[in-house]
Amino acid sequence: MTPTLNPATTAVILIGYQNDYFSPEGALFDVVKDSALKVMQNTMAVVEGLEDSPVTLIATPILFTPDYSELVEPIGILKLIKDSQAFRADTAGGLPIAPIQAYGRRILEVPGKRGLNAFSNTRLLEVLRERRITDVVLMGVVTSLCIESTGREAFEQGYRVIVIADATAGKSEFEQEYYCAEIFPMYATVMDHRTLLTQLGRG
Numbered sequence: 401m402t403p404t405l406n407p408a409t410t411a412v413i414l415i416g417y418q419n420d421y422f423s424p425e426g427a428l429f430d431v432v433k434d435s436a437l438k439v440m441q442n443t444m445a446v447v448e449g450l451e452d453s454p455v456t457l458i459a460t461p462i463l464f465t466p467d468y469s470e471l472v473e474p475i476g477i478l479k480l481i482k483d484s485q486a487f488r489a490d491t492a493g494g495l496p497i498a499p500i501q502a503y504g505r506r507i508l509e510v511p512g513k514r515g516l517n518a519f520s521n522t523r524l525l526e527v528l529r530e531r532r533i534t535d536v537v538l539m540g541v542v543t544s545l546c547i548e549s550t551g552r553e554a555f556e557q558g559y560r561v562i563v564i565a566d567a568t569a570g571k572s573e574f575e576q577e578y579y580c581a582e583i584f585p586m587y588a589t590v591m592d593h594r595t596l597l598t599q600l601g602r603g
Contacts, residue, residue, distance in 0.1 A: 405599045411456040411533045415540030420486040420493035427486035435569040442567040442593040449602040457507045460518040516549040537562045543570035561588035
């Protein structure tokens with residue numbers, strides 16, 4: 401059942417909207433290139449639709465120092481990030497994509513993310529509590545990694561979780577469809593971006 405959403409107690413969390421993922425020149429563009437444009441368009445439709453609403457918009461960028469001293473013997477995606485020199489704080493690849501930057505302070509940036517879970521090493525939980533958020537909406541990349549990890553943590557912290565199927569991207573179409581059909585429904589509601597806007601009174 402689709403939950404009824406109160407804009408004042410809803411937070412949209414934007415994960416991974418940085419040039420290294422979404423720019424064709426980005427170090428990790430190949431990871432999500434097949435769906436990057438669609439995800440960005442649908443995401444910006446949500447951001448534009450909610451610009452003058454009470455909904456909290458949060459960006460949780462992942463950034464590292466030039467020597468990646470934060471990563472000790474990384475494996476998997478974190479090793480790929482280090483090996484490809486992605487998400488360095490001193491490079492264009494680590495910057496938010498231009499459409500996100502254009503919204504300035506309307507999108508609250510919560511820094512400190514160094515891994516998969518946007519709650520880890522950040523003030524995200526404190527921000528949600530300060531704003532009395534009850535519903536957490538997830539958009540961004542990568543579906544099986546940061547989206548899943550953050551969504552599960554949000555659920556464990558007592559939030560209702562919503563994943564936007566057409567504003568998240570996996571490493572493949574199979575991964576995206578599998579997670580949206582089989583994994584997320586175990587702890588979250590899955591919907592498309594138009595349904596989200598309708599539920600928030602912006603449809």
